[in-house]
Amino acid sequence: MSGTSFTPYISPVVRQFEPYVAGRSIAEIKEAFGLERVIKLASNENPLGCPPSVQQLLRDQAALAFRYPQAGNPRLVRAIAAHHGVDPARVITSDGSDEVIDLLFRVCAKPGVDNVVAFKPCFGIYTTQAAFAGVELRQTPLKADFSMDFDALLKLVDEHTAMVFVTSPDNPSGRATPRETLIRLADALPERCMLVVDEAYIDFVRAERGGEAAFTMIPVLDKHPNVAVVRTFSKSRGMAGVRLGYGILPGDLALYLWRVRLPFSVSLLAEEAGIVAIEDAAFHAETLRVVEEGRRQLETGLAALGCEVTPSDANFLCFCHPRMEKAAGVCDALLRKGIIVRGLASYHLPSHIRVSVGTAEENAMFLAALAEVLPGARD
Numbered sequence: 001m002s003g004t005s006f007t008p009y010i011s012p013v014v015r016q017f018e019p020y021v022a023g024r025s026i027a028e029i030k031e032a033f034g035l036e037r038v039i040k041l042a043s044n045e046n047p048l049g050c051p052p053s054v055q056q057l058l059r060d061q062a063a064l065a066f067r068y069p070q071a072g073n074p075r076l077v078r079a080i081a082a083h084h085g086v087d088p089a090r091v092i093t094s095d096g097s098d099e100v101i102d103l104l105f106r107v108c109a110k111p112g113v114d115n116v117v118a119f120k121p122c123f124g125i126y127t128t129q130a131a132f133a134g135v136e137l138r139q140t141p142l143k144a145d146f147s148m149d150f151d152a153l154l155k156l157v158d159e160h161t162a163m164v165f166v167t168s169p170d171n172p173s174g175r176a177t178p179r180e181t182l183i184r185l186a187d188a189l190p191e192r193c194m195l196v197v198d199e200a201y202i203d204f205v206r207a208e209r210g211g212e213a214a215f216t217m218i219p220v221l222d223k224h225p226n227v228a229v230v231r232t233f234s235k236s237r238g239m240a241g242v243r244l245g246y247g248i249l250p251g252d253l254a255l256y257l258w259r260v261r262l263p264f265s266v267s268l269l270a271e272e273a274g275i276v277a278i279e280d281a282a283f284h285a286e287t288l289r290v291v292e293e294g295r296r297q298l299e300t301g302l303a304a305l306g307c308e309v310t311p312s313d314a315n316f317l318c319f320c321h322p323r324m325e326k327a328a329g330v331c332d333a334l335l336r337k338g339i340i341v342r343g344l345a346s347y348h349l350p351s352h353i354r355v356s357v358g359t360a361e362e363n364a365m366f367l368a369a370l371a372e373v374l375p376g377a378r379d
């Protein structure tokens, strides 16, 4: 490179950012370790893949890719609103739910003045987008068992708190917060402060605990005007690569997000795919069944290996092992065997691993490989 360095002119906020380090691709790992098959259980993707209905749609509509999507995605908005029984005026669609989260920081909080409150650790996007928006993120630690101290959370809230973020079920623990607890929290917040509940994994809540219906905040939005819900098509709907999410927002807030959202951030194919996916009840039900069974299989298998597993209502499990002080070595050894899981050092949990629920076969292969690489296992 030659010529002027632009570094001195870059926004100081941006200069503080570290480059994003992506995980290694399946192709890279196959090549590096000479493997035929690599199993990815690192990103909580759908074990059944992309729904056949969506694959068909994408093939059928491929020729339409030259068109711009319809601004405001009205058909998709109506499909989402109908699915949840909410007023379409509350719905904003987005390029993954990451985009709604980003927009909430920019639209609802004044840079350098307002703050946002969350637990620590939290989903990385809350941290990065708060910083990018110039909004202070105040955090209180989760308890050692990953449960949430809501009194400590409330203590961080003041008259400049624009939003409180709660992920339910939480990532990386998988713990779901009862609706009554969230309602109490919302009611305890100052009027201007919004409770944002990230429900990326809510459909995986165990059937014996009442499932999604018992935990989602969507049915109580009308009664609690300071609550917002964020959802995604990336997990239970099998579309992480398509990029589609949405928010169901209080009052007139969706209108303001629509004003600043880039007009075509949801692509035409994402829009069409979302309409098909949200109506594909059979694929969704099958996903929940496979995840419920796989979660049981992994829980039993991990416990048998002496792992401590956090009770999870999501499509992943977070675990540690008394002999595994640093999880990075175990993750590396698994990688050499063709299994990608998520070490949690970036969540400040260096002794923990998060594993996504895969198919029964993938789960079994992961458990067999883990048995071989846990510290103290026979060589």
Ligand SMILES: *Cc1c(COP(=O)(O)O)cnc(C)c1O
Pocket: 044, 095, 096, 097, 098, 099, 123, 167, 171, 198, 200, 231, 232, 233, 234, 235, 240, 244, 245
């Ligand atoms: C995976 C995930 C999302 C979804 O992000 P997308 O941008 O919709 O893919 C949102 N929140 C949490 C906590 C997640 O783990």
